[in-house]
Amino acid sequence: xxxxxxxxxxxxxxxxxxxVIKCTYSDSASNYFPWYKQELGKRPQLIIDIxxxxxxxxxxxxxxxxxxxxxxxxxxxxxxxxEDSAVYFCAASHPLSGSQGNLIFGKGTKLSVxx
Amino acid sequence: KAGVTQTPRYLIKTRGQQVTLSCSPISGHRSVSWYQQxxxxxxxxxxxxxxxxxxxxxxxxxxxxxxxxxxxRSEMNVSTLELGDSALYLCASSPWTSGGTGELFFGEGSxxxxx
Numbered sequence: 001x002x003x004x005x006x007x008x009x010x011x012x013x014x015x016x017x018x019x020v021i022k023c024t025y026s027d028s029a030s031n032y033f034p035w036y037k038q039e040l041g042k043r044p045q046l047i048i049d050i051x052x053x054x055x056x057x058x059x060x061x062x063x064x065x066x067x068x069x070x071x072x073x074x075x076x077x078x079x080x081x082x083e084d085s086a087v088y089f090c091a092a093s094h095p096l097s098g099s100q101g102n103l104i105f106g107k108g109t110k111l112s113v114x115x
Numbered sequence: 116k117a118g119v120t121q122t123p124r125y126l127i128k129t130r131g132q133q134v135t136l137s138c139s140p141i142s143g144h145r146s147v148s149w150y151q152q153x154x155x156x157x158x159x160x161x162x163x164x165x166x167x168x169x170x171x172x173x174x175x176x177x178x179x180x181x182x183x184x185x186x187x188r189s190e191m192n193v194s195t196l197e198l199g200d201s202a203l204y205l206c207a208s209s210p211w212t213s214g215g216t217g218e219l220f221f222g223e224g225s226x227x228x229x230x
Contacts (some may be wrong), residue, residue: 001174032216043119043205043221044158089158093216100163101148101209101218102171107157 002027004092006106013080014114021109024072032093033066033073034103039086047088048075058104080113087111116142119222121206121211127228133194136225140187140208146170147189148219153202161204164189165211168170200230 003026012017022056025033034049051065057064061080066073066101078085087110091103120139128134140147149161160173164183181191187208193200203226207219 005135007128034218043223045221046218049218091158095216100148100165100170100211101219102160102173103148103158103219104160105150105158110185 002030002092002094002104004090004106006090006109008109009107010110010112012112012114015080015082017080019075019077019080019111019113021075021086021088021090021094022072023074023106024070025092026071027070027092027094028068030092030094032095033064034091034093035064035075036089036091036105037086038089038108040082044089071080077111080111081087082113083113084112085111117207119220121204121222121225122224125226125228126132127141127230128196129230130198130217132196134196134227135190135191135192136204136206136227137192137221138189138191138206138208140206141220142188143210144208145186145187145211146209147183148207149189149191150204150205150207151175152224153201158205161191178217180182196229198229201227 006023031052036044037047038044063076087108090106146165148163150158163171167183183189203224205224206222
């Protein structure tokens with residue numbers, strides 16, 4: 001089955017710097033790659049996603065890139081702010097017939113942004 | 116529109132007992148998925164329900180089961196509890212779309228402690 005590896009597990013940056021989190025997946029049939037942000041004690045929330053027919057997607061300070069050949073995708077956060085501090089999870093979804101809620105998550109990256 | 120509601124939010128059980136957790140999805144969402152979140156393993160997929168039918172199941176023992184009712188509300192049950200079942204159990208709902216997997220809307224979770 002699908003396996004998602006995420007690196008690094010912890011990341012500390014200065015406010016204003018950029019942060020990059022990388023994930024690799026194993027199943028070349030996976031076609032949907034979301035990123036979720038989970039603040040301490042709160043629920044995970046989608047921040048950006050990308051489908052396999054697109055190589056890059058950007059939303060203000062957040063961007064995601066996908067390399068299908070290498071089977072990896074990355075989250076880029078520019079001009080980081082203290083409120084970006086959270087745990088970030090990447091995930092991959094295999095287009096199983098009759099299933100839409102099955103995501104395989106990476107183990108998460110704890111991002112700390114120091115003022 | 117109300118978000119995903121999970122009850123109870125916190126519970127403590129002893130080994131060998133069983134537990135039932137409840138999830139009310141966002142109105143109009145027909146797909147409900149369950150995830151187990153632990154510090155070491157991250158978010159792991161348990162199962163997904165749509166139209167009262169289990170569509171997909173993760174790699175968990177048979178002690179973990181679930182069901183969905185005609186109003187899309189879902190319950191999950193864990194029997195013969197073990198210490199390792201201590202975790203945050205997250206429910207997520209999504210609208211069923213022809214475009215395949217999309218955003219999951221998570222509840223706040225039910226934190227289970229097994230003593």
